[in-house]
Amino acid sequence: MSALMKLVILVPCCFFLVALIKFLYNYLWTPLRIQHMMNSQGIKGPPYRFIHGNNNQVTRMKVEASTKPMSLTRHDIFPRVQPHVHSWLNTYGKNYLSWNGVQAELVISEPELVREVLKNSKKAFLKPKPTLLGSKLLGKGLVMVEGENWVKQRKLANFAFHGQSLKQNMIPEVVASVETMLERWKGQEEKEMEVYQEFRLLTAEVISRTAFGSSYLEGEKIFTMLDKLSILVIRDIFKTRIPFISKLWKTADLVESEQLQKGIQDCVMEIIMKREDKDLVDECKTFYLAGQGNVNSLLGWTVLLLSIHGDWQEKARREVFEMFGNQNPHPEGIAKLKTMSMIMNETLRLYGPSNGLYRRVGREVQLEKLVLPANIHLVALNIALHNDPQLWGDDVHLFKPERFAQGIAKATNHNAAAFFPFGLGTRSCVGMTFATTEAKIALSMILQRYTMTLSPAYVHKPVLLITYKPQHGIQVIFEALHKDA
Ligand code: HEM
Ligand SMILES: *[C@@H]1O[C@H](CO)[C@@H](O)[C@H](O)[C@H]1NC(C)=O
Numbered sequence: 369m370s371a372l373m374k375l376v377i378l379v380p381c382c383f384f385l386v387a388l389i390k391f392l393y394n395y396l397w398t399p400l401r402i403q404h405m406m407n408s409q410g411i412k413g414p415p416y417r418f419i420h421g422n423n424n425q426v427t428r429m430k431v432e433a434s435t436k437p438m439s440l441t442r443h444d445i446f447p448r449v450q451p452h453v454h455s456w457l458n459t460y461g462k463n464y465l466s467w468n469g470v471q472a473e474l475v476i477s478e479p480e481l482v483r484e485v486l487k488n489s490k491k492a493f494l495k496p497k498p499t500l501l502g503s504k505l506l507g508k509g510l511v512m513v514e515g516e517n518w519v520k521q522r523k524l525a526n527f528a529f530h531g532q533s534l535k536q537n538m539i540p541e542v543v544a545s546v547e548t549m550l551e552r553w554k555g556q557e558e559k560e561m562e563v564y565q566e567f568r569l570l571t572a573e574v575i576s577r578t579a580f581g582s583s584y585l586e587g588e589k590i591f592t593m594l595d596k597l598s599i600l601v602i603r604d605i606f607k608t609r610i611p612f613i614s615k616l617w618k619t620a621d622l623v624e625s626e627q628l629q630k631g632i633q634d635c636v637m638e639i640i641m642k643r644e645d646k647d648l649v650d651e652c653k654t655f656y657l658a659g660q661g662n663v664n665s666l667l668g669w670t671v672l673l674l675s676i677h678g679d680w681q682e683k684a685r686r687e688v689f690e691m692f693g694n695q696n697p698h699p700e701g702i703a704k705l706k707t708m709s710m711i712m713n714e715t716l717r718l719y720g721p722s723n724g725l726y727r728r729v730g731r732e733v734q735l736e737k738l739v740l741p742a743n744i745h746l747v748a749l750n751i752a753l754h755n756d757p758q759l760w761g762d763d764v765h766l767f768k769p770e771r772f773a774q775g776i777a778k779a780t781n782h783n784a785a786a787f788f789p790f791g792l793g794t795r796s797c798v799g800m801t802f803a804t805t806e807a808k809i810a811l812s813m814i815l816q817r818y819t820m821t822l823s824p825a826y827v828h829k830p831v832l833l834i835t836y837k838p839q840h841g842i843q844v845i846f847e848a849l850h851k852d853a
Pocket of ligand 1: 510522659660662666721722725726788789790794795798800802
């Protein structure tokens with residue numbers, strides 16, 4: 369054989385061998401090493417399976433759980449919406465290791481560890497790198513960025529959401545948006561109304577007016593595209609990526625997501641051009657994505673809970689009339705609505721939209737009781753903490769806003785990391801005051817006009833679709849308080 373022939377055979381062989389070794393290193397050696405390292409520190413979990421990790425088990429358990437009926441007296445949604453997590457917490461303990469494909473995920477629900485991670489000040493924990501599709505959704509918006517970019521953007525956002533600008537710029541826009549919604553409701557009294565969709569329109573209108581400075585109609589095209597894109601991104605998360613092949617051609621989802629991204633960019637630019645501030649595209653998208661669905665969820669579940677708990681609905685209404693009479697809500701009063709705040713906190717505890725805070729370990733880090741290897745992901749599971757009878761008592765699954773009557777510390781038995789619907793530490797929600805203010809205004813204005821009861825048509829099926837959503841909406845019957853109103 370000539371030297372050239374040998375080369376022609378040998379070179380591809382070498383390439384193949386190197387690729388194979390790399391493949392086995394990433395998909396076998398590294399996961400097993402991480403698993404061993406965590407096991408030896410007492411952290412157990414479902415074993416790693418080649419390439420797929422635990423994804424097949426997750427899919428199977430989710431399908432099974434989604435067929436089980438749910439009652440409306442015990443609000444125990446955790447085993448239904450995250451059956452795999454619920455079951456593994458019971459089997460392996462409050463902190464366990466699982467595998468999203470080849471990615472190690474350390475799920476944590478022990479308050480001390482959650483606090484240690486979320487309040488870590490040494491930048492040991494970063495936001496996970498977005499998937500290819502995910503980066504199209506959030507771009508370089510505040511939720512995703514790190515370091516100096518984050519500091520800069522967070523400062524701007526803090527300013528935009530601070531007391532004075534909230535009062536002057538946002539509250540009037542929210543009131544106007546709620547009025548638009550209530551206008552739509554006129555003549556619908558005593559008929560069944562699907563409020564989840566109503567609150568989708570309301571929350572999108574609020575973001576339109578406050579972030580985009582336009583009306584819902586102008587924003588509608590953008591929102592529809594963003595909603596479609598988020599569905600693609602979520603679908604992508606539990607897909608196992610087959611190595612090499614995913615690099616060779618674009619999936620249909622990827623092609624569609626690129627078109628959506630371009631469409632969104634163009635539409636947002638068009639609106640923003642009018643305002644002459646072109647750096648805002650990602651931030652406007654971020655505020656829509658971070659804000660709209662979460663407030664939608666909070667409003668929907670609060671109205672559901674008030675519809676079945678007439679006593680709390682009456683207490684909330686009494687407080688609203690004492691504070692505002694028949695007038696529109698004003699900033700001083702909104703801040704003082706205590707009963708409403710208790711009700712909203714109890715709703716956030718039982719149906720909070722966040723399904724865990726994700727972090728990535730940068731370099732190997734030494735914690736008080738654990739050493740964590742680089743690049744594993746952590747999931748601080750608020751749903752687990754919010755449903756833990758050891759923290760909240762045996763009535764943990766009941767709707768009892770009175771547990772917040774003496775404040776958070778008392779409700780959680782002085783456990784600082786037991787309740788964090790808006791996150792904890794430096795990366796906690798920048799829109800918290802905005803969100804609670806928006807919800808309080810909407811609820812106050814509804815309570816001033818209507819009593820509400822749940823329609824017999826309602827079926828209780830919360831599903832995890834970014835937030836926890838009612839699968840078939842929430843059907844409520846409104847009755848006007850004053851027939852001439
Ligand atoms: C009930 C409503 C809301 C809930 C429950 C909620 C929850 C959260 C949570 C848990 C985080 C922390 C995520 C993490 O640590 O990984 C967060 C961050 C964030 N939220 Fe909210 N949110 C709500 C409404 C809003 C609204 C209305 C906006 C803006 C208009 C907003 C904007 C943001 C932003 C920009 C971040 C990232 C902050 C940063 O990384 O510095 N949120 N939110
Ligand atoms: C509700 O929770 C928030 C934090 O999420 C807290 O600031 C507020 O004081 C709570 N309200 C009540 C009445 O417990």
